[in-house]
Amino acid sequence: MNSQQHIAILGSGNIGLSLAKGLVKAGICKPQQITLTRRNVGALSAYAEMGYHTTDNNLKAVRKADYVVLAVLPQQLNKLLDEIRPSIRPEKQLLISVVSGVSCADIRQQLDLNVQVIRAMPNTAIAIGQSMTCIATDNGTPKNINFARSFFETVGVTIQINEELMTSATALCACGIAFFLRSIRAASQGGTEIGFHAHDALKMAAQTAKGAADLLLQLSSHPEQEIDKVTSPSGCTIAGLNEMEHNGFSSAMIKGIKLSAAKAGDLYHKEQ
Numbered sequence: 450m451n452s453q454q455h456i457a458i459l460g461s462g463n464i465g466l467s468l469a470k471g472l473v474k475a476g477i478c479k480p481q482q483i484t485l486t487r488r489n490v491g492a493l494s495a496y497a498e499m500g501y502h503t504t505d506n507n508l509k510a511v512r513k514a515d516y517v518v519l520a521v522l523p524q525q526l527n528k529l530l531d532e533i534r535p536s537i538r539p540e541k542q543l544l545i546s547v548v549s550g551v552s553c554a555d556i557r558q559q560l561d562l563n564v565q566v567i568r569a570m571p572n573t574a575i576a577i578g579q580s581m582t583c584i585a586t587d588n589g590t591p592k593n594i595n596f597a598r599s600f601f602e603t604v605g606v607t608i609q610i611n612e613e614l615m616t617s618a619t620a621l622c623a624c625g626i627a628f629f630l631r632s633i634r635a636a637s638q639g640g641t642e643i644g645f646h647a648h649d650a651l652k653m654a655a656q657t658a659k660g661a662a663d664l665l666l667q668l669s670s671h672p673e674q675e676i677d678k679v680t681s682p683s684g685c686t687i688a689g690l691n692e693m694e695h696n697g698f699s700s701a702m703i704k705g706i707k708l709s710a711a712k713a714g715d716l717y718h719k720e721q
């Protein structure tokens with residue numbers, strides 16, 4: 450984004466605000482280039498003090514935006530699209546939707562406009578520039594796709610996928626941040642049971658999880674390759690690891706991700 454461009458984030462809740470914070474933290478734009486909208490605009494007062502434009506008027510926010518981010522819940526999207534339709538300028542604006550389970554075609558159909566839509570599926574680590582963001586589109590020009598990729602690359606890692614995999618991306622990457630957070634919490638609860646104060650146990654578990662992830666990302670290694678370096682013969686690691694597997698450790702993660710993907714695909718269409 451250049452300094453003259455403006456972005457409107459419609460539905461500034463969990464992910465909308467995480468995106469806004471990540472963009473400013475990465476220096477992609479200033480708060481003054483971002484308009485945050487929310488029905489309860491009072492909830493955005495702290496952001497107004499930081500220089501963000503805040504409003505409950507989506508129509509006005511879209512009118513001055515070069516990029517429009519749709520960040521409401523699936524069941525809230527159609528009402529929002531009906532509201533902003535008069536302000537959309539297909540020849541000048543790019544719509545970026547982070548709404549789960551809604552296709553580019555669904556959005557154009559609801560708007561009844563041939564506007565360019567790029568779907569992005571980030572996670573809340575976007576606030577600290579560590580998101581795993583999946584990008585997809587059915588009509589984006591190479592210029593807009595490159596913009597979206599570079600845009601989200603500033604706040605984490607991006608991968609472009611086929612649009613039919615976006616509900617899977619929701620489960621693995623967006624919901625996935627919660628799955629890994631819960632696993633870290635569970636490890637810290639184990640740590641407390643074996644003698645550490647909760648605060649220390651959480652810090653130890655979180656750093657251990659970060660180390661495991663970085664081994665894979667920095668060494669392009671495979672988990673089992675790294676696990677084999679830890680599991681000493683007749684050692685305590687394999688004893689614990691096998692006990693976890695006897696209790697469905699891997700199976701629970703697999704089943705949970707599959708259920709999230711199925712649910713992500715239903716959220717919008719079930720509401721229509």
Ligand SMILES: NC(=O)C1=CN([C@@H]2O[C@H](COP(=O)(O)OP(=O)(O)OC[C@H]3O[C@@H](n4cnc5c(N)ncnc54)[C@H](O)[C@@H]3O)[C@@H](O)[C@H]2O)C=CC1
Nearest residue numbers: 460462463464487488520521522523525529547548549623
């Ligand atoms: N939370 C996450 O980690 C991720 C969420 N998503 C998707 O992003 C969307 C938003 O999710 P969250 O941020 O978690 O939900 P949220 O409920 O925290 O945020 C949505 C916000 O939109 C506001 N809103 C609803 N209708 C509005 C309207 N007409 N005008 C202005 N504001 C309006 C709500 O008041 C709320 O503050 C969902 O579609 C979700 O599937 C995608 C990736 C990650």
Ligand SMILES: O=C(O)[C@@H]1CCC=N1
Nearest residue numbers: 549619620623624713
């Ligand atoms: O839980 C949800 O439905 C949204 C989509 C991914 C993260 N939050």
